[in-house]
Amino acid sequence: MAVAFAVIGFFxxxxxxxxxxxxxxxxxxxxxxxxxxxxxxxxxxxxVLVFALGAWLSVRRRAGYASVPVVAxxxxxxxxxGIVVGGLVAGVDAARTVAAAGSFATSxxxxxxxxxxxxxxxxxxxxVRTRASRPRWPWERDDDLEP
Numbered sequence: 001m002a003v004a005f006a007v008i009g010f011f012x013x014x015x016x017x018x019x020x021x022x023x024x025x026x027x028x029x030x031x032x033x034x035x036x037x038x039x040x041x042x043x044x045x046x047x048v049l050v051f052a053l054g055a056w057l058s059v060r061r062r063a064g065y066a067s068v069p070v071v072a073x074x075x076x077x078x079x080x081x082g083i084v085v086g087g088l089v090a091g092v093d094a095a096r097t098v099a100a101a102g103s104f105a106t107s108x109x110x111x112x113x114x115x116x117x118x119x120x121x122x123x124x125x126x127x128v129r130t131r132a133s134r135p136r137w138p139w140e141r142d143d144d145l146e147p
Contacts, residue, residue: 002127007052010120017112029109032100039086046082051075055124072117
């Protein structure tokens with residue numbers, strides 16, 4: 001359950017962060033002309049899948065907070081690989097595809113991706129380490145029952 005919450009949170013932070021940064025800066029996430037939507041979509045899918053796998057492995061092994069930067073770096077690299085694979089699948093020439101990956105890697109959008117992965121990974125580990133449970137209404141608690 002912790003991984004599901006973390007993945008949904010990561011995806012929401014990623015899309016929201018990209019949207020807000022794009023709105024405030026006037027820049028596009030992948031600003032290479034003629035790239036199309038396929039590289040961006042495949043990059044997000046790759047990043048979410050790698051984040052989910054990394055968070056699941058961290059939670060399953062109870063690895064702790066030290067595993068969160070590793071998950072964030074793997075997620076970032078998966079996003080870059082998704083751009084390259086998506087560009088090649090879409091039929092864009094290799095030079096534009098590599099330029100798109102390079103321009104993303106040196107942009108503020110990369111920082112948003114990294115921050116979203118760090119926050120999501122931290123949340124997954126924190127949910128497991130604190131043994132959090134679902135929220136309960138006051139009348140659902142056992143300690144409120146009288147004998």
